[in-house]
Amino acid sequence: VKAGLEVEYSPEGYSRMADNFDFVTDVIRAAVEGGASVINCPDTIGGACWLQGEDYFVEKLKRHAAIIKKEFPEREITWSTHCHNDFGMAVQNSLNAVFFGPARQIEGCINGVGERAGNTSLEQCIMIIKHFAAYQDPDHPFFTRARIENLQKISDFVNRFMLPRQPHWPIAGENAAKHSSGGHTNAVLRNPLAYQPFDPRETGKEITFLFGPLSGGNHAKSIIEQYGYVCEDSEKAKIAQFLKDFYIERRKGITDEELLHGYFEYRKPINIQEYDYSKHKNVSELRLVGRFFDHEGEINQTAEGKDSALATLKLVVDKKFPGLNIHSYSSESIGSGISATSRSTIVLVNEERELFEGRGEDQDIEISAMKALLDAVNRAYVDKHFRSEKRNDSPHDYR
Incomplete structure (x- = not known):
């Protein structure tokens, strides 16, 4: 304070x-006497509910605010809340403390990140205050100074670097402004409020549409190109049909990331149905059946030395697609x-130091490793031949 x-x-x-x-009154009084100008009243365990009546923390908050105002009339005290979400009521409790109590500060986190079930979602509070405060007091509504056009960008940052966000998370989730193509599409395109409580562009979010059974080639093309990959007009219809067949059970539609995974499946140059290998003394023999770049059918490779089946397969890959090295396995x-299954992960690095992650599963550890290698090779190949924009340094993985 000094x-x-x-x-x-x-x-x-x-x-x-x-x-x-x-006792709590005495503690708060001592804090104010010591110079504190903000008194934060937390629902530490996330267990508060308005049905508690007089025991509800907002009622206690009002009583404490009245006592302190009477005893320290010259002091400007900001009352604050810090609510946890264990019963899913953090936002409601925080706003109750504002609209029906003396709180003028809400503590929380973007995306509701926090201990256990999380804290109050700040972006939800900001948007609720913006859209509903005037109903309580049209002449002097509560407001925040938050720059709401940045909410989506901040939420995405937290989602990427701190804690993944649920797709259906209110305000900023991936599905919050996403609609199934079909009945809603035309209405939403004409007026975003037709099927939205607010215009998502307020928060910096764009309206999007799920790719589904009623989607066409232009829809697939737009999503693919947004991710920086090639989809020519001459092939968009074929790609769209492949995606529908690939996700034939998904009648409600697929996410953009799932569409990209399907796109990679469409483009991949390697599709192996059978894996067989053996080793006798210092000779490794490998037999594959399927499509391998421009070859369809059986592929055989023999290698001498102590190399594994994985190393032998790498020799086969290098003949068709050189320049890749195993970065980690x-x-x-x-x-x-x-009955245990082996799950292998292989990251390849190319000459530009770009990384490509592949995964494979099989009860045979050697085969799971080979599947992972070919998965990574497929991703590297598609990225090299069908990407229209340079990507970042993170391992490529759309699943």
């Missing part, structure tokens, strides 16, 4: 004070006992 800093005090567990109201057991 240094000119704002001091905030939080009586932890405020919402469950029960019969300790007077790992395998793990899925399940236990004799």
